[in-house]
Amino acid sequence: MGRRRASQLLAGYRQFLLGRPTPSSHEQSISGSYWKLNTWRPCCMFRVSVGTPQASNYLNLGKTYAIKQRSFGSAATDIPRNPAFSNLNADDISYFRTILGERNVVEDEDRLSAANVDWMRKYQGSSKLLLLPKSSQEVSKILHHCNSRKLAVVPQGGNTGLVGGSVPVHDEVIINLASMDKIVSLDKINGILVCEGGCILENLSSFLENEGFIMPLDLGAKGSCQIGGNISTNAGGLRFVRYGSLHGTILGLEVVLANGTILDMLGTLRKDNTGYDLKHLFIGSEGSLGIVTKVSILTPPKLMSMNLAFLACKDFTSCQKLLLEAKRALGGVLSAFEFMDSHSMDLVLSHLDGVRSPLPSSLYNFYILVETTGSDETYDKTKLEAFLLRSMEEGLILDGVVAQDINQSSSFWRIREGISEASVKVGAVYKYDLSLPIDQFYGIVEEMRNRLGEAAKVVGYGHLGDGNLHLNIMTTRYDSDILAQIEPYVYEWTSKHKGSISAEHGLGLMKANKIHYSKSPETVQLMVDIKKMLDPNLILNPYKVLPQSCFN
Amino acid sequence: MKVMVAVKRVVDYAVKIRVKPDKSGVETSNVKMSMNPFCEIALEEALRIREAGAAAEVVAVSVGPAQCVDTLRTALAMGADRAVHVDAGAAPVLPLSVAKILKALVQVEQPGLLILGKQAIDDDCNQTGQMIAGLLRWPQGTFASKVVLDKEKQVATMEREVDGGIETLSLDLPAVITTDLRLNQPRYATLPNIMKAKSKVIKKVTPAELNVELKPDLEVVQVAEPPKRKAGVIVSSVDELIHKLKNEARIL
Numbered sequence: 001m002g003r004r005r006a007s008q009l010l011a012g013y014r015q016f017l018l019g020r021p022t023p024s025s026h027e028q029s030i031s032g033s034y035w036k037l038n039t040w041r042p043c044c045m046f047r048v049s050v051g052t053p054q055a056s057n058y059l060n061l062g063k064t065y066a067i068k069q070r071s072f073g074s075a076a077t078d079i080p081r082n083p084a085f086s087n088l089n090a091d092d093i094s095y096f097r098t099i100l101g102e103r104n105v106v107e108d109e110d111r112l113s114a115a116n117v118d119w120m121r122k123y124q125g126s127s128k129l130l131l132l133p134k135s136s137q138e139v140s141k142i143l144h145h146c147n148s149r150k151l152a153v154v155p156q157g158g159n160t161g162l163v164g165g166s167v168p169v170h171d172e173v174i175i176n177l178a179s180m181d182k183i184v185s186l187d188k189i190n191g192i193l194v195c196e197g198g199c200i201l202e203n204l205s206s207f208l209e210n211e212g213f214i215m216p217l218d219l220g221a222k223g224s225c226q227i228g229g230n231i232s233t234n235a236g237g238l239r240f241v242r243y244g245s246l247h248g249t250i251l252g253l254e255v256v257l258a259n260g261t262i263l264d265m266l267g268t269l270r271k272d273n274t275g276y277d278l279k280h281l282f283i284g285s286e287g288s289l290g291i292v293t294k295v296s297i298l299t300p301p302k303l304m305s306m307n308l309a310f311l312a313c314k315d316f317t318s319c320q321k322l323l324l325e326a327k328r329a330l331g332g333v334l335s336a337f338e339f340m341d342s343h344s345m346d347l348v349l350s351h352l353d354g355v356r357s358p359l360p361s362s363l364y365n366f367y368i369l370v371e372t373t374g375s376d377e378t379y380d381k382t383k384l385e386a387f388l389l390r391s392m393e394e395g396l397i398l399d400g401v402v403a404q405d406i407n408q409s410s411s412f413w414r415i416r417e418g419i420s421e422a423s424v425k426v427g428a429v430y431k432y433d434l435s436l437p438i439d440q441f442y443g444i445v446e447e448m449r450n451r452l453g454e455a456a457k458v459v460g461y462g463h464l465g466d467g468n469l470h471l472n473i474m475t476t477r478y479d480s481d482i483l484a485q486i487e488p489y490v491y492e493w494t495s496k497h498k499g500s501i502s503a504e505h506g507l508g509l510m511k512a513n514k515i516h517y518s519k520s521p522e523t524v525q526l527m528v529d530i531k532k533m534l535d536p537n538l539i540l541n542p543y544k545v546l547p548q549s550c551f552n
Numbered sequence: 553m554k555v556m557v558a559v560k561r562v563v564d565y566a567v568k569i570r571v572k573p574d575k576s577g578v579e580t581s582n583v584k585m586s587m588n589p590f591c592e593i594a595l596e597e598a599l600r601i602r603e604a605g606a607a608a609e610v611v612a613v614s615v616g617p618a619q620c621v622d623t624l625r626t627a628l629a630m631g632a633d634r635a636v637h638v639d640a641g642a643a644p645v646l647p648l649s650v651a652k653i654l655k656a657l658v659q660v661e662q663p664g665l666l667i668l669g670k671q672a673i674d675d676d677c678n679q680t681g682q683m684i685a686g687l688l689r690w691p692q693g694t695f696a697s698k699v700v701l702d703k704e705k706q707v708a709t710m711e712r713e714v715d716g717g718i719e720t721l722s723l724d725l726p727a728v729i730t731t732d733l734r735l736n737q738p739r740y741a742t743l744p745n746i747m748k749a750k751s752k753v754i755k756k757v758t759p760a761e762l763n764v765e766l767k768p769d770l771e772v773v774q775v776a777e778p779p780k781r782k783a784g785v786i787v788s789s790v791d792e793l794i795h796k797l798k799n800e801a802r803i804l
Contacts, residue, residue, distance in 0.1 A: 405587070406567065407565060
C-alpha cells in the first residue's frame with residue numbers, strides 16, 4: 001500500500017493508541033500511566049513500542065528496560081520551552097478564523113494528535129492548533145501575525161521527515177500546506193513546472209508522466225511527501241545519481257519570510273545571474289528561514305526505455321568496483337545505483353507482504369540495484385547486459401537478474417523502497433543517514449553490529465551511487481541505554497572519516513546540536529547570523545537545525 | 553519429448569493504454585512491450601516439465617513482426633532451448649491465422665505437448681489454443697491450474713479452473729494445454745541464463761514457407777474507450793431521490 005494510505009490509516013490508529021495528549025507530555029511521568037493499557041490496541045500494520053512495565057509484562061518481554069520520563073525516544077535532550085514565545089489565546093484563534101475560515105483552523109484533538117507525531121512515532125509535540133492556508137497571502141498573514149505576537153510555528157508538509165523536523169517540540173502552531181496543492185503551469189517545451197508547495201510528489205509525477213516528463217527526484221515517501229517539504233529539506237532520493245540535487249533543478253521559489261513578506265523569486269529561467277541567488281538559502285533550510293509556497297522546477301523528459309537489474313555481490317569491495325565500472329560502461333544512461341546488505345533483504349522479506357527475493361537470499365552478502373533510463377530500449381538493454389556479463393566474468397557479480405517487464409521492475413524496486421517501511425515494523429528504529437568516502441562506506445555498519453551485538457538489529461543500505469549510507473538500528477523499543485551506545489559514537493566515527501552526519505535527511509530536531517561534527521565554527525556562526533537576520537524572533541521551526549547554544 | 557510453447561509480444565501489462573486518435577486501435581508506438589503474462593506462465597510450466605525429466609527440449613515460438621525477436625530472447629533467457637520466429641509482417645495476426653501457423657510448425661517439429669497462455673492481454677480472445685487443438689484434432693486442456701505429466705504412459709493430468717470449481721482431466725499426449733494465472737509463478741531471467749541465451753538459435757521462417765496463407769477473416773472497424781463514468785450526485789432529500797429515480801434514471 002502507498003505511504004499516503006498508510007499514513008491515513010496510521011492517523012486513525014493513533015487516535016486509539018495515544019488517547020488524549022496532555023499539554024506537557026514531555027514532563028509527565030510514566031507512573032501517571034500516560035499509556036493506558038486499556039486503550040492499547042494491537043495495530044495490524046505497525047508494531048507498537050509500548051514503554052510501561054505493565055505493558056512489557058503483558059507482552060512477556062522479560063527484561064524490562066529502565067523507563068525514562070520521556071515516552072517517546074529521541075536523541076534530543078530535554079529541551080525547555082523558550083519563555084520568549086507567547087502562548088496562544090482566543091484572540092489569535094479568532095483572528096486565524098477570519099483569515100482562513102472555520103474549516104481551515106483545526107483544534108480537533110484527533111487531527112492534532114496525528115499532526116503532532118512524526119512518521120516514525122519517535123517525536124511528539126503538543127501543539128493545540130493546526131492551520132491549513134490555501135494561498136501564499138494567507139500564509140503571509142498568518143506569519144505576520146505570529147511574528148508580531150511572538151508565536152512559534154512549525155511549517156509542515158507530508159510529515160514524512162526522519163529527523164523530527166516536521167512536528168512541534170512544544171506548542172508551536174502547525175502550518176500545513178496540504179491545501180495549497182494546485183499546479184500552476186507546465187511549459188511543455190522546456191519542461192518547467194510551476195506548482196504550489198503543498199503538491200504531493202506522486203501527484204506531480206503522475207501529472208508530468210502524462211505530459212512526457214518526470215520529476216527529477218523520487219523517494220519512497222512519494223505518496224505522502226509534499227514538494228515544499230522536499231525543497232526545504234533538499235531531498236535527495238533515488239534519481240539523484242542521474243539528475244542531481246534540487247539546488248540544480250529548482251529554477252525559482254516563492255517563499256514567505258517570518259515577518260510575512262512574500263519573497264517572489266519564482267523565476268522560470270535556466271540562467272539568471274542577476275545578484276545573489278537567494279533561493280539556495282531556502283533549499284535545505286528545513287523551514288527555519290521561510291515557508292516555501294510556490295516552486296518552479298525543471299523537469300527532465302520522460303525517457304521510454306527503463307532497464308533494471310538486481311545483482312548479488314560477495315563483499316563490499318566488489319560493490320565499489322561495480323559502481324566504478326557501471327559509471328564507465330553505462331555512462332549517461334545510469335539512473336540509479338542502490339545497495340542493500342543481506343540483513344536489509346531479510347528484514348524486507350520477513351515484514352512485508354507479497355515480496356519475494358529475485359535471488360536465493362541466504363547466499364549473498366550484498367545486493368545492488370542498477371537502473372538505466374534511455375531513449376532506445378534495445379540499445380540500452382544490450383549495453384546493460386554486456387556490462388553485467390563482463391562484470392560476472394570478472395567476479396564482481398555472483399549472480400543477478402534482469403527485469404523483463406514493468407511488473408518485475410516494480411517488484412525489484414519494492415524491495416529497496418520497502419526497507420524503511422519494514423524497519424518501522426520491528427518496533428523502534430534509530431535512523432542514521434551518512435555521507436562517507438566510498439572505502440569507509442560499510443565499515444560503520446560492521447562496527448555498530450559489533451558494538452550492539454544481540455541488543456539490536458543493524459542494517460545498512462542506501463544510495464551507493466551518491467556515497468550515501470542509511471544506517472538503521474532496530475530494537476523493540478526506544479531506549480536510552482541503546483541510544484548511548486549509538487550516539488555520539490556514530491557521529492564521531494563519521495566526523496573522523498570526514499563524512500557528513502546527515503547526507504540527505506537534514507538536521508531537524510534529532511541532530512540539532514550536532515552540526516559541529518560536519519561544519520566549522522565560523523560557518524555555523526554565519527548561519528546563525530543569517531537566521532537572526534531573517535527571523536529575529538526565532539519563530540520559524542524553533543529548537544531545530546542549529547544548536548540552541550548559539551541563540552542564548 | 554519436445555515441448556513447444558507459443559508466446560506473444562503484447563503491450564506491457566502495467567502500461568496505461570491509450571486509444572489512437574483515429575480509433576483504429578490502441579497506441580503501440582513508444583509504448584513498452586513485453587511477453588504476455590499468460591505466455592510467461594506457459595513457458596515456466598514447460599521449463600518445469602523439462603526440469604522434472606519429462607521432456608528433453610523446450611522450443612519457444614512467436615508469430616509477429618521483427619521485434620518479436622526480443623520476446624523470444626526473453627524466452628531463451630528464461631531457459632528455453634531454441635526459438636522460432638514466424639515473421640508475419642507488421643499487421644496484427646488473428647487467432648485463426650496463428651492457429652494455422654502453429655499447426656504447420658507442429659507438423660514440422662513434432663512436439664509431444666503444446667502449451668500456450670489462455671489468452672493475450674491485448675485482444676483477450678481466448679481462442680488460439682482451442683482452435684489449434686481443433687485443427688490438429690488433439691485433446692485440449694484449457695485454463696490449467698495444475699499440470700502433471702506421466703512420461704511412460706504419455707498422459708497429462710491437469711486441473712482446470714471452471715465456474716463451478718476445479719475440474720480434473722486426463723489427456724493423452726500429444727495434447728494442447730492453455731495456462732491460467734494460478735498455475736505457477738514465472739522465474740526471472742538470471743544472468744547465467746542470459747549469457748547462455750546468446751548462443752541459442754532463433755530460426756526465422758515466413759508463413760509462405762509453412763504453406764500457410766494469412767487471410768484475415770475479421771476486420772477491426774473501430775476501437776473506442778469505454779464511456780467515462782459520470783460522477784455521483786449527492787441528493788439532499790428523499791423526495792429529490794424519488795424524483796431523480798423516476799425522471800432521470802427511469803427505474804420507478
